[in-house]
Amino acid sequence: MRFFFRTFLLLIAGNLALQAQVKRPFALVIHGGAGAITKENTAPEKERGARAGLEKALQAGYAVLEKGGTSLDAVEAAVRVLEDDPNFNAGVGAVLTAEGTAELDSAIMDGRTLGAGSVAGLRHIKNPVSLARRVMEKSPHVMLIGEGAEAFAKTQGLTFVENATFITPARLEAWKRAKGKAQPGNPKGTVGAVALDQAGNLAAATSTGGMMMKKWGRVGDAPIIGIGTYADNATCAVSCTGWGEFFIRTVVAHDIAAQMAYAGTPLTKAAIQTLDKVKALGGDGGLIALDAKGTITMPFNTSGMFRAFKKSDGTQGVSLFRND
């Protein structure tokens, strides 16, 4: 009996030592938008810019995780890099509204607490994702819109810039070409990140300039908690990109989480099934998702999606097109 007891203790001690050595897995996945993106229709300098931008954002977010930082800090860091990069439809480089201005939306969610922050219709906040985080952490609210959201930003000392700061020559050219055409432009762009940190916590963030030539204060799925952005340690973290209207009607991010929670569907299958619902309604797009075990999925039903991932097991990748 005493022998068994001693063996039992040794087994427990060994197990604890092993756990201390083998760090929990951590991972970062980012996207820079899904759309009609092919090798053929992407200029070489645009391709280089997108790859370099994804790489830089990936490193910024992964560095946080590697140092033992939180998944929240990681997704915010990655998304800030993408917002500042003119190659993506968020922050600098946002597509323009019918009026020729940039109107920015963003959201962030903490899978540990289900805390969430969301902002829409911003015109002067340099990094919308950081304002979304302040809404989550420093206000009693989840969603703030328009001038009200910017008034809150003032109380938080966020960096304000002129709206023109967001407008790149390429977006202005595209706006001039599209002007006068009846339909709003094909939605493309949006950036986002999902992360799992060493403490096992998930987080998600999304940021976008929305749909080109949008008008009437249109808001898409990106800043909507449970739709374009969602994180719950019990299931997954999700950030979407695509035709927002169809993503809203499908409640995409929460629909993936709910399949995992209620039907026991694995992440990858759940994500594909939800994206198929978007397609059945007539929409398209893609998403990145990550579960608490470090499973990654990056499905899209457009011709391409800017995407990248890096995991603590050493695997990583940056891809733009379908077979890439």
Add this chain to the structure above:
Amino acid sequence: MRFFFRTFLLLIAGNLALQAQVKRPFALVIHGGAGAITKENTAPEKERGARAGLEKALQAGYAVLEKGGTSLDAVEAAVRVLEDDPNFNAGVGAVLTAEGTAELDSAIMDGRTLGAGSVAGLRHIKNPVSLARRVMEKSPHVMLIGEGAEAFAKTQGLTFVENATFITPARLEAWKRAKGKAQPGNPKGTVGAVALDQAGNLAAATSTGGMMMKKWGRVGDAPIIGIGTYADNATCAVSCTGWGEFFIRTVVAHDIAAQMAYAGTPLTKAAIQTLDKVKALGGDGGLIALDAKGTITMPFNTSGMFRAFKKSDGTQGVSLFRND
């Protein structure tokens, strides 16, 4: 053989005749807000006003269903009555923002098509629910906010009113009392409706003035598709009322639908389980929900919720308090 064939035909004919006689069930459920409402703290004239208002809205919506109209028309009709009634926190009678203005949000969803419309931050639209419906039916978008949403309303010939039209003496008094206090007022109010029509289609609509003393362009759960408002013929129609921030983080309406879709949970149990999650986060409120068989549930974890229902089987009721 011929005998069997004839019997078979007779059975089919009989069955068809029976189906024509026995109409499919239809039902309407409405709410006028959950909150710290008790018999004791409700003035008799307020109680009479709330009961009469619910009764009137119920009749308006039920009349549509009875004539064979759509559930969409029924929920819009019921919510318009509640918006026009100063007893409820939507349209006329909306609670006031920190600045002393009314800022209105609304959403509507069609369970047959998963079509949806949402508006937030309105200041001059007499019936926000009707604008939400126009967004769904006459725009390529789902969600429009602020001045942009009102610009769209102009193109649709919606009725505009002065912001002062929404402000009742009672709300102004409450605002004056609350002014200068640090915290935004306890959320209370919001109106909504869910309906099942004779064709078997579900619909949901919600409308609100939001949280008293709200600032910074705060948006709650009411206008968010999948959260305060949701309808899908395959599961249920839901309209929520309560502390919006906690409802958003729980993705309430879609969480109920998802339990039904993925775990086979019956409506009533699913609704209670989701509301328990809201409570676990620290929030409170209530909701009304209806499935395609005509099952009704109206749970709340506040002391009271203004609510009423009427079904084609002849049952109906109007209740304000817990044991009522």
